[in-house]
Amino acid sequence: MKLLHIDASALGNHSVSRGLTQAIVAELTRTEPSYAVSYRDLAVEPVGHWSPVADASSPAAILGQALLEEFLAADTVVIGAPMYNFGVPSQLKAWIDHIVVAGKTFRYTAEGPEGLAKGKRVIVASSRGGVYSNGPATAMDFQENYLRAVLGFIGITDIEFVRAEGIAMGDEHKAKALESAHATIGSMGRRAA
Template identity: 40%
Template sequence: MSNLVRIDASALSQGSHSKALADLFEQTWRAKHPQGQVQHHDLSRLNLPHIDEAFIQAMYTAEQDRDIQQHQLLEQSTHFVNELKSADCLLISTPMYNFGIPSHLKTYIDMVTRVGETFRYGENGPEGLLKITQTVVIAASGGDYTQPPMDAMNFVTPYLKTVLGFNGIDSPHFIEAAGMAMGEEKQQQSLEQAKQTIQSILNQHDE
């Protein structure tokens, strides 16, 4: 049985281009995996707490030495980590907010990037532990930050590529729906290209 973990980061409940494209991906994935399971988290609705000193101390305390409070502090984090460990496919959809990712996506990443769980330190430095077969990131932006010189202002793609790789996900597919606020023609062209890329990624994976 295949498992899809879907993470949405847009704060919009309606009219989100990144969520709409993620809907298309999920629908197509479900059609190809009728027995598959989907864990879906809309981060803007979860009100995740930012990590604090107590969380960090709990995270770096050996599991057998953690007290009840520390186990409770890590409970949601551990749930998210276990989802990722069992995932065959990871789907992240996010808008660009002020050139970066939304704060609740950063919080989620902070909660799941855990030494001994999603990465470890070895003789040659950090080693990612997540072995997810397929990872897709759908990123939407009002402007077009995919080409020079504007790409220098894009901190969504390089950050996510870096942190995913740090956790063991080395070859994520990035689908960038750029120019959502640059007029209807640009918007439709970008969305159509994104939809075609989604279909191509899923078809290639099944070959």
Template identity: 45%
Template sequence: MASILLLTSSPRPRSLSTQIAVELAERLCTPAPAGKLVHRDLAANPLPHMEGGFATGIHKSAEALNAAESAAIGLSNELVAELLAADTLVIGTAFINFNITSNLKSWIDHIGRAGKTFRYTATGPEGLAKGKKAYIVLASGGVYSEGPAAALDHATPYLKAVLGFIGITDVEVIRIEGVNRGPDGAANAVTAARTQIARIAA
């Protein structure tokens, strides 16, 4: 049974990254009727930013946690379990000030847990979320995959680095870029993204 975790994070009501990420996740689910799709909308239901209860709680045993720490760690444990249970991860994010949305960064802070999604070994860190495929759906007003603005894309290398650190190295990027380039910019970007999705789902 296929299990897909879909994360959407754009605050825009008609977000192209959300639209395409949802389409991709649904296409991936279609061949497997018994598959499971978990959608966590980080924009509609934002996670709390890392705070004191979380920062102190991750270093304590469950028995030693106070109420605030227990709540913070409980949420983190839930998010980690969702991630580890998934075979495929679909991440949709807008390109905000050359990087990912802050609510997606909060999700990363919650799931980046030593002993849960990675561990330290004598030879260095080892990811514990191996064997998964990840798709990054990234929407941007300009073109950042190539050309003079490519150096400003901090979202793609950051997400690949984070996913790789927890063991997810099979990552494909679907770009919806140049949406602010004239009246046909968004239409052309969506067409290109859907063409890529069709290839993935085939």
């Protein structure tokens, strides 16, 4: 089985989402040692924004094809998705633009679009400075809704979120958010992948 681990935070060792993805991958590989893990750090090695490339041998086209193949080969994908300005980081959006490809991960039919990337499990480690899952800021959550929509569009229905929110609202709030997120992670490995 193959596991693709994606990090997108620009905060390096100070990143909450990176800590969560590391914990998720550790738990999944602990309970399923046969996982072959591949890792991509979109902040350290940006993939560049998608653009139509006429020359299939160009570096951009070769990288885009590699990103797509890496994603398609994965059984499980763990994505670190910090909330930046109510959405996902631009580096994560650039990666998504490389994997949402007509004829590869979706197609249009007479009945409408059909996702072709079915059967994958996606776990998103979401970190947020404020609280957006409930309360007055809910309408500003363009992170989780976007990820559910775009992953659903390409056929992925097995989507889980490990959320640490309110991490910028004081040390006590951050500690509780991380405790809750790690409790969720602790129960993940028991679920069949």
